[in-house]
Structures are given as structure tokens and as C-alpha cells.
Amino acid sequence: MKRITVSKTMQVILCLLILFLIVFPFAWLLVSTFKLQKDIIKWPPTFWPKHWTFKNYSAVFERIPLAKYILNTVIFAGFVSLFSSFFDSVAGYAFARLDFKGKNVIFNIVLLTMLVPFQIVMIPLYIELNLMGILNTFVGLILPRITSAYGIFFMRSFFTGLPKELQEAARIDGMGEFGIFAKIMLPLCKPAFITFFIFCLTSNWNDLIYPLMMTSSTAMRTLPAGLAIFVGEGVRETGPALAGALISMLPLLILYCAAQKYFVEGIAVSGMKG
Amino acid sequence: MIAAKSSFLKKAFDKDRVGYLFILPSCLIILVFSILPLLASFIIGLTDLDIFLATPNFVGLSNFQRSFADARVWNAFANTFSYVLLTVPIQLIIALVLAYWLYRPTWFNKMCRSVFYAPVLCSFTAIGIMFNLLLNSTVGYIPYVISLFTGRVDALLSDVRYAMPIIVFISIWKSFGKTMIILVAGISDIPATLYEASAIDGANRTRQFFHITLPNLLPTINFTLLTSLIGAFQVFDVVYVTTGGGPLNSTETMVQYIYYRGFSMPYELGYASSMAVELFFVIAVLVLAFKCILERKIKNIY
Numbered sequence: 185m186k187r188i189t190v191s192k193t194m195q196v197i198l199c200l201l202i203l204f205l206i207v208f209p210f211a212w213l214l215v216s217t218f219k220l221q222k223d224i225i226k227w228p229p230t231f232w233p234k235h236w237t238f239k240n241y242s243a244v245f246e247r248i249p250l251a252k253y254i255l256n257t258v259i260f261a262g263f264v265s266l267f268s269s270f271f272d273s274v275a276g277y278a279f280a281r282l283d284f285k286g287k288n289v290i291f292n293i294v295l296l297t298m299l300v301p302f303q304i305v306m307i308p309l310y311i312e313l314n315l316m317g318i319l320n321t322f323v324g325l326i327l328p329r330i331t332s333a334y335g336i337f338f339m340r341s342f343f344t345g346l347p348k349e350l351q352e353a354a355r356i357d358g359m360g361e362f363g364i365f366a367k368i369m370l371p372l373c374k375p376a377f378i379t380f381f382i383f384c385l386t387s388n389w390n391d392l393i394y395p396l397m398m399t400s401s402t403a404m405r406t407l408p409a410g411l412a413i414f415v416g417e418g419v420r421e422t423g424p425a426l427a428g429a430l431i432s433m434l435p436l437l438i439l440y441c442a443a444q445k446y447f448v449e450g451i452a453v454s455g456m457k458g
Numbered sequence: 459m460i461a462a463k464s465s466f467l468k469k470a471f472d473k474d475r476v477g478y479l480f481i482l483p484s485c486l487i488i489l490v491f492s493i494l495p496l497l498a499s500f501i502i503g504l505t506d507l508d509i510f511l512a513t514p515n516f517v518g519l520s521n522f523q524r525s526f527a528d529a530r531v532w533n534a535f536a537n538t539f540s541y542v543l544l545t546v547p548i549q550l551i552i553a554l555v556l557a558y559w560l561y562r563p564t565w566f567n568k569m570c571r572s573v574f575y576a577p578v579l580c581s582f583t584a585i586g587i588m589f590n591l592l593l594n595s596t597v598g599y600i601p602y603v604i605s606l607f608t609g610r611v612d613a614l615l616s617d618v619r620y621a622m623p624i625i626v627f628i629s630i631w632k633s634f635g636k637t638m639i640i641l642v643a644g645i646s647d648i649p650a651t652l653y654e655a656s657a658i659d660g661a662n663r664t665r666q667f668f669h670i671t672l673p674n675l676l677p678t679i680n681f682t683l684l685t686s687l688i689g690a691f692q693v694f695d696v697v698y699v700t701t702g703g704g705p706l707n708s709t710e711t712m713v714q715y716i717y718y719r720g721f722s723m724p725y726e727l728g729y730a731s732s733m734a735v736e737l738f739f740v741i742a743v744l745v746l747a748f749k750c751i752l753e754r755k756i757k758n759i760y
């Protein structure tokens with residue numbers, strides 16, 4: 185009995201240590217955005233600022249069109265995630281639960297495309313979008329991303345876990361395949377759908393190199409791309425960069441606080457449980 | 459009777475083809491925006507195309523021959539492998555242990571899980587800005603804290619010895635939460651009756667972990683291992699926003715070198731593409747071999 189208490193205490197201590205390791209950089213970032221430049225770059229560094237200031241926030245909005253970046257990121261990441269969640273669940277369902285010739289071959293090819301680093305296809309993709317005339321537009325940004333091999337893989341795993349009886353019962357009742365999908369499977373996969381939507385939103389919200397390459401005007405930049413350019417210009421003012429970094433993180437963190445349960449529950453929920 | 463039979467046949471016929479309609483939109487997009495550019499990349503690898511896209515010449519396999527003699531290619535492959543071999547297992551073990559500790563929905567566990575997931579939601583651009591300053595050898599808080607113990611200020615990101623381990627740390631710091639959440643979901647799915655039965659048989663928590671949790675979790679582990687392996691081979695962002703490949707190319711990964719070759723002077727897109735093709739084959743062979751081994755192991759257990 186005592187041994188269990190000791191190991192339990194160890195667990196809690198280790199968890200608290202990791203908590204500190206995660207929270208400290210964020211806390212440091214938050215506090216530093218209120219520091220004067222000379223407080224940020226002094227040695228030895230101190231955690232608390234001597235003088236509190238909001239200047240870093242107003243400065244970053246003056247230097248770069250941050251509001252425009254936020255809007256662009258919402259449009260890009262939002263539409264990509266919406267389309268991708270839908271098309272991936274449709275395809276994932278077919279790969280999990282429908283039989284057709286060449287299914288495994290096609291699925292393996294889809295899986296193989298997951299292995300392709302974006303950096304390998306980015307040059308031909310850039311040329312392709314240029315030929316289509318949709319470079320530096322929202323259509324060009326969103327279209328290549330409205331389906332993802334990872335999403336198909338994810339949704340397929342989810343549908344494989346659903347009991348076969350549901351589908352068979354509906355078939356015996358005379359339901360068509362599209363009806364089964366829309367009326368039975370899609371409602372069941374709502375948690376997985378939302379979970380993948382958020383996964384997808386996160387990765388596109390944070391993506392750097394793709395929007396960086398496919399947009400050329402300041403008016404089309406997303407948050408990470410715009411911020412990276414701002415920092416990359418060799419700006420010596422660290423305060424506004426820190427404020428920008430914090431602002432770019434906030435929307436997702438707030439959304440996370442509101443819709444957190446989908447991150448955890450979404451994956452495990454299966455049809456028979458509900 | 460006959461009517462019922464023919465409608466059954468019709469349905470069966472429909473059922474065998476309707477799958478194609480389901481996968482059509484996704485496959486079309488993947489074909490046009492992934493497979494086509496990939497194939498184009500193979501062709502570009504055989505040319506001396508540069509960024510100005512003017513009249514490329516067909517140069518055969520000479521780009522590939524050149525890459526085998528390029529010491530920086532071997533260096534980049536070695537760095538990529540050490541990154542993968544460090545990041546993937548460490549991250550999986552940390553995530554697995556934490557998932558096992560924290561899967562029960564108590565207040566403390568839920569709070570830990572929520573916080574551990576937070577860095578997953580931040581861009582490497584933002585995290586890079588944050589850690590670059592925290593680790594900076596002239597103003598950073600971390601070198602300062604270390605100097606309180608060692609008495610001297612070490613350059614961290616600009617030191618050949620520490621740069622790669624720090625990059626590994628930052629990427630585990632950012633993404634172990636994602637693996638953990640997926641594993642927590644997997645553990646919660648294991649029927650509680652299995653644990654109850656083994657508790658009656660007198661198994662303790664450690665034995666339960668190895669005899670119940672681990673075998674039942676294998677499909678989930680398989681999934682996370684595969685995706686994190688693929689992701690690790692494609693590592694780019696974390697290096698790009700911290701060291702940029704330095705010092706002395708000690709953190710330059712394959713994708714880094716490809717990017718450098720293709721998008722800085724003299725913009726050798728052809729040569730960069732040939733290396734991209736090589737990387738693709740290395741990843742494909744390793745991941746498929748890995749997948750076969752894992753699936754065979756799972757079959758043996760059941």
C-alpha cells in the first residue's frame with residue numbers, strides 16, 4: 185500500500201515538473217510583451233518587467249497589417265478544414281466500409297502520398313498554380329488542401345471501429361449507400377469530424393512555408409508567414425515580434441478552451457457507445 | 459420473389475461501384491496536387507532546371523551521381539536520421555507513460571492533459587520567436603539559469619554539441635501532447651472489465667500496463683508511430699526558425715538542404731529535386747518496412 189503512495193507521489197511531482205516546463209515559456213512570453221526593449225535585452229535577464237508598457241502591441245499593429253493577416257488566416261484555415269473534414273470522411277468511409285475493386289491499391293497510393301514532404305512537391309505545385317492562374321488567390325491557397333491523405337487515414341480508422349451491424353441493418357431496411365452515409369454514419373462520426381476539423385485548422389493556421397510560397401502580396405499573407413517575414417527582415421525590436429507571436433497563438437488557444445472536449449473525446453467515441 | 463431477387467442484384471451491383479463515387483473528389487485532388495507534382499519532380503530531377511524556368515536541359519542521372527559524392531548530402535541524411543531516432547522513440551515513450559498516468563478523468567489529470575496539449579496549437583514561427591530569445595546566449599533566461607549552476611554562460615543554439623539536442627527538445631516539447639491525447643483515447647477504449655479481472659488475479663499497475671494496456675493499445679501505437687515517423691523525416695520548420703541548419707551544418711536536415719539548394723544562389727531546382735526524390739524513396743522504403751513489421755507483430759499477438 186505504501187509503495188503505491190510513493191509511486192503516486194512521484195507521478196504527481198513529475199507531472200508538475202512537466203507542467204512547469206510547458207507553462208514557463210508561455211508565461212515568460214506573456215510578461216515580456218509588456219517589457220520595454222531595454223528590459224528585454226538586459227543581462228542578467230529578469231522575469232518581471234521594471235516598467236509595464238502596452239507599446240509593443242500598438243507597435244506591431246503599426247508595423248505590419250496584423251488584422252488583415254488574422255482575417256486571411258481565418259479564411260484560409262477555416263475553409264480548408266471545413267472542406268477537408270467533409271471530403272476525408274466521405275473517402276475514409278468508402279475505404280473502411282465499402283467494397284470495390286482496387287480499394288487496397290488506391291488506399292496504399294493515398295497513404296504513400298502522406299510520405300511526400302511538401303518541400304518535394306512545392307516547386308511543381310507552384311508552377312501548376314501559376315499555370316492555372318490562381319497563384320496568390322484564396323482559391324489557389326485553399327483548393328490543393330481540400331483533402332488530405334492524413335484525414336482519409338484518420339477517418340478510415342474511425343469508421344473501421346464502428347460496428348458493421350449498423351450498416352447491414354440499414355441495408356436490409358432498403359437504404360441506399362449515400363443514405364446510409366448521410367443519415368447514419370455522418371451523425372455518428374460528428375465527434376471525429378470535429379476533432380479532425382480542429383486538427384486541420386491547427387495545422388493550416390500554423391503552416392508557414394505553404395502560404396509563404398503561394399502568396400506574394402502582403403494583402404494575402406497569413407499570420408505565420410507575415411510574422412516570419414517581419415522577424416526575418418532583421419528587425420532589432422524584439423518587443424513587437426513577441427507581441428505578434430502571442431497574438432498569433434491566442435485565437436487557437438481560446439478556441440481550445442471553448443471546444444476542448446472534442447480533442448479528447450472525439451477519437452475514442454464509437455457508434456455503439458452512444 | 460423474382461422482383462426481390464433482381465432488386466437485390468441491382469443493389470449488389472450498385473454497392474460494388476458506389477465506392478468510387480465516394481473517393482472521387484479526394485482522389486482527384488490528390489492526383490492533381492500531390493501525385494502530378496511528385497511525378498513532375500522526378501522529371502525535374504533529371505534536368506538542370508533553375509528558378510527562372512528557362513530552357514532546362516536533360517542531364518540524365520548526373521544529378522544523382524553528383525549527390526552521392528556530395529558530403530553535405532551524407533551529413534544531412536545523418537542529421538535527419540539522428541533527429542528521427544531521438545525524437546520518435548522519446549516522444550512516444552513520454553506520451554505513453556503520461557497517457558497511462560493521466561487517462562483517468564480526475565481534475566488534476568484533465569488539467570495536465572489540457573496544458574500538455576497547448577503547445578501543439580502554436581506555430582513554429584511563434585515558438586521559434588519565443589525560444590530564440592529564451593535561449594539567446596546574451597539575453598536569454600535559460601543560459602542565465604544554467605550559468606547560476608555552472609558559473610559560465612554557454613552558447614546553446616550556436617554550439618555544435620547542443621544544437622541538435624535542443625532542436626529535439628523543442629520539437630518534443632511542442633508535439634508530445636498530440637501523441638499523448640491520441641493514446642489517452644486509445645487507453646480509455648480498453649474495456650474496464652479486463653483490468654478488473656486482472657486485479658482479481660492480483661496484477662499490479664505495472665503488470666497491467668505490460669499485459670493489458672500495451673497489447674490492446676498496439677493498433678493506436680502503430681498509427682501514432684507511423685505518422686510521427688513520417689513527420690520526423692520531413693522535419694523543416696523547427697530547424698528553420700531556430701538554427702537555420704547551423705552551426706557548421708550540424709543541424710541541417712535533408713529537407714533543409716533541399717530547400718537551400720533550390721531557393722538560394724544558384725537556385726539549382728534540378729539538383730534539389732533529385733535529392734527530394736532520394737529522400738522520398740528512403741522514407742517510403744523505411745516506413746513500408748516498418749508498417750509490415752508492426753502489422754505482423756499485431757497479428758502474432760491476437
